[in-house]
Amino acid sequence: MKISDMISMCFGNLFRRKMRSILTVVGVVVGTCAIVVMISLGLGMNLQLENTLAQMGSRLTTISVYNYRYSGMGEGDAAVMDDKAVEQMQNLPGVEVATPIYSPGLQARIYTGKDDRYQMELWDITGMYAKAMPKMGYTLLEGEYPTGPQTEKKKPIYVVVGEYTGYSFQDSKKKFDNYRWPETDENGELKQKPFVDIMNDELILRSNKQDEDDPDSTQFSREIKPVGRVKQDYDKGWETSQGIIMDIEDIKWLEAEYNRVNKIKTSTRNNKGYSNVTVKVATMEDVEPVQEAIKAMGFETNSAEDVRKPMQEQARQQQMFLGGLGGISLLVAAIGITNTMIMSIYERTREIGVMKVLGCKVKNIRSVFLMEAGVIGFVGGIIGVILSYFISFLMNYFNFSFGGDNSGMSMRYMGYYGGGGEQAAAQVSLIPPWLVVAAILFATLIGLISGILPANRAMKISALEAIKHE
Structure with missing residues (x-):
């Protein structure tokens, strides 16, 4: 039997019982549509997660290390984060830079202008290794980073300032309108300049008196010189807005000098090391092994990996669940195909017998039945994919979410953790080309598998009994 004859016989048999064939195809359409839509929802969840992770930027490769025994709660051989x-x-594999993040116990102001007219409270000051600054992910707007601590105590301390640190200065000669704010117009341009040219004016850091009424209360002062200004990015740290960043040794010297002139005794707390260290690794794959190594040293860690992995696992489980629901629908369709083909065999028993008597090969008879089942699966798969595109369009248009508000809450949490605070716009349902091809091939394969049992049954029918069948 020629292939053209088998194709002609295949479609002739399918059109002979149009309603039954249509209903069987509908079953495949529903199954294919269900599995494609369910998987597309899972892919949409992954896309939203990827967009949120992309917003987090360098936070993905940043590990915060804490020494919770820093305040003296731990006893014995507690690890010291010095x-x-x-x-x-720093020497762990995959680590680009490790630096303490140090905030001193220092009460001081920065003065500039004639008769110290402009003053700034020293609230947000951060110390870290100077060599770590270029690797912290800051965006340098102008200048450069300091190369290390200023060992010459009579010279200015080189610092890096936030984008709007100049707006932290107050005009002490005014009672009203003595602050300027970094407000922008509709074009994003600053409406007014700060009182101080932070990069060029002379800045003097002077400690506050412990007791203003005590004539013996002393102060110390030191000139500071901004050599770089970084762009505001709260994902990188609050200090990028209106803060000051300096080498940790310089900030320790300032704190020690403040304690000396005010006769403040350092507590044993200072012997416990740092309370916070930031570690940046090369890739996301390095985060987990580095975290485990740091935990083995006796410290606690926190990173975006602690949130990212559970969320990805949850998205994977949801995708498998959604795909399983679609698979059940397609399984029901497969049973329908099998039932249709078995019914077709009962109706065409005499026809099968005649074909055998005329010398038609058994494998050709089998091929005809398999071809019919495959065509049902193929046609149903194509229509199902087309319907899936339509449903996907509606879900994206109306922003339908299968996971309710839970997924949104997770995304908002990721944004709070450091992803910019806003969820990136992403498709709820995503149907990539590979899913289209896979769905059609899978539907066709389901049809062929469903037709194996009926086809084998047709092969085993006795030609003599088939001819006698009415």
Whole structure:
């Protein structure tokens, strides 16, 4: 039997019982549509997660290390997070830079202008290794980073300032309108300049008196010189807005000097090392092993990986669940195909017998039945994919979400953790080309598999009994 004859016989048999064939195809359409839509929802969830992760930027490769025993809660051989421990973290495979993040116990102001007219409270000051600054993900708007601590105590301390640090200065000669704010117009341009040219004016850091009424209360002062200004990015740290960043040794010297002139005794708390260290690794794959190594040193860690992995696992499980629901629908369609083909065999028993008597090969008879089942699966798959595109369009248009508000809450949490605070616009349902091809091939394969049993049954029918069948 020629292939053209088998194709002609295949479609002739399908059109002979049009309603039954249509209903069987509808079953495949529903199954294919269900599995494509369900998987597309899972892919949409993954896309939203990827967009949120992309917003997090360098936070994905940043590990925060904490020493919760820093305040003296731990006893015995508790790990000390000192410079030696930080160096050990720096030497871990995959680590680009490790640096303490140090905020001093220092009460001081920065003065500039004639008769110290402009003053700034020193609230947001951060110390870290100077060598770490270029690797912290800051965007340098102008200048450069300091190369290390200022060992010459009579010279200015080189610092890096936030984008709007100049707006932190107050005009002490005015009672009203003594602050300027970094407000922008509709074009994003600043409406007014700050009182101070932060990069060029002379800045003097002077400690506050412990007791203004005590004539013996002393102060110390030191000139500071901004050599770089970084762009505001709260994902990188609050200090990028109106803060000051300097080498950790410089900030320790300022704190020690403040304690000396005010006769403040340092507590044993200072012997416990740093409370916070930031570690940046090369890739996301390095985060987990580095975290485990740091935990083995006796410290607690926190990173975006602690949120990212559970969310990805949850998205994977949801995708498998949604795909399973679609698979059940397609399984029901497969049973329908099998039933249709078995019914077709009962109706065409005499025809099968005649074909055998005329010398038609058994494998050709089998091929005809398999071809019919495959065509049902193929046609149903194509229509199902087309219907899936329509449903996907509606879900994206109306912003339908299968997961309710839970997925949104997760995305908002990721944004809060450091992803910019806003969820990136993403498709709820995503149907890539590979899913289209896979769905059609899978539907066709389901049809062929469903037709194996009926086809084998047709092969085993006795030619003599088939001819006698009415």
